[in-house]
Amino acid sequence: MIVTTAAKPTEQTMAKAKSLAEELSGQFQLRRGRTLSQLMTAGSDDQLIVVLDNEVRYYTGSTSEQPLYYHPSMAFVRVKRLLRGEHDPLIELSGCMPGDRVIDCTAGLAADSLVFSVAVGPEGSVTSLESEPVLHAVVREGLSSYKSGLPEVDEAMRRIKLERSNHTEYLASLPDDSVDIVYFDPMFEEAIEESSAIGPLRSLANHGRLSDSAVQEAVRVARKCVMLKEQRGSTEFERLGFTRCKTKKTSKITYGVIAVDRAT
Numbered sequence: 001m002i003v004t005t006a007a008k009p010t011e012q013t014m015a016k017a018k019s020l021a022e023e024l025s026g027q028f029q030l031r032r033g034r035t036l037s038q039l040m041t042a043g044s045d046d047q048l049i050v051v052l053d054n055e056v057r058y059y060t061g062s063t064s065e066q067p068l069y070y071h072p073s074m075a076f077v078r079v080k081r082l083l084r085g086e087h088d089p090l091i092e093l094s095g096c097m098p099g100d101r102v103i104d105c106t107a108g109l110a111a112d113s114l115v116f117s118v119a120v121g122p123e124g125s126v127t128s129l130e131s132e133p134v135l136h137a138v139v140r141e142g143l144s145s146y147k148s149g150l151p152e153v154d155e156a157m158r159r160i161k162l163e164r165s166n167h168t169e170y171l172a173s174l175p176d177d178s179v180d181i182v183y184f185d186p187m188f189e190e191a192i193e194e195s196s197a198i199g200p201l202r203s204l205a206n207h208g209r210l211s212d213s214a215v216q217e218a219v220r221v222a223r224k225c226v227m228l229k230e231q232r233g234s235t236e237f238e239r240l241g242f243t244r245c246k247t248k249k250t251s252k253i254t255y256g257v258i259a260v261d262r263a264t
């Protein structure tokens with residue numbers, strides 16, 4: 001993997017690119033007037049990270065393909081609704097309240113984490129877990145610098161604690177009843193076509209099936225509930241012991257819940 005910067009980087013951007021190259025075992029390259037495509041061809045490497053002053057982009061295969069970068073996507077619409085006092089199905093079904101501690105076991109682009117972070121507010125906490133190093137790095141950088149235009153939303157992004165970790169191991173390290181909600185949104189076996197936000201993430205993501213042991217650990221550490229997002233027709237809910245929630249029939253996704261109810 002090659003890691004480079006914009007054509008005229010600031011010192012800070014250059015330092016960030018060097019440190020990302022080290023973190024991801026990539027090779028730092030100065031631009032020296034070369035286009036991104038020239039850099040990729042010269043290095044005969046099909047993975048390229050470009051560090052800009054306000055964004056990190058990941059290209060694979062070709063620089064004409066849509067890169068992966070952090071953006072809140074539909075989460076921005078959802079959090080604006082929450083801030084207007086309207087409801088969000090995930091927040092409502094999980095019984096999430098201000099002050100709650102949430103573990104999002106499948107960070108991805110941290111869209112659901114952002115919704116949880118707004119819902120729990122500054123008194124609560126959201127820890128978001130991502131096993132894949134490039135996704136973790138791109139999303140971490142985005143959460144720390146993205147400017148949405150709404151200070152409450154930016155603050156909620158900055159409060160998300162993104163960890164590079166496999167969720168089964170992370171959950172196993174936590175004490176019993178130590179958080180309120182544990183959430184899983186694993187990769188769907190078949191992509192939902194209109195879900196373009198997730199498109200560039202697919203090639204990098206961990207496609208492993210959610211395991212029984214991860215769900216058991218989640219039930220052990222959660223005081224309120226464990227939630228699972230899946231495609232409406234998925235049999236994962238039954239396989240893993242979740243009760244299907246009632247959600248809009250027009251939606252291609254739905255949620256399942258294991259109510260734990262040890263919250264006092």
Ligand SMILES: C[S@@+](CC[C@H](N)C(=O)[O-])C[C@H]1O[C@@H](n2cnc3c(N)ncnc32)[C@H](O)[C@@H]1O
Pocket residue numbers: 105106107108109110111112113129130131132135165166167168185186187188198201204205206207208
């Ligand atoms: C469908 S995406 C999640 C999308 C996310 N809910 C959002 O709102 O942006 C699933 C993510 O979970 C990650 N993942 C899958 N299995 C994991 C595991 N065992 N531990 C940590 N992360 C995992 C994948 O790499 C992928 O980025």
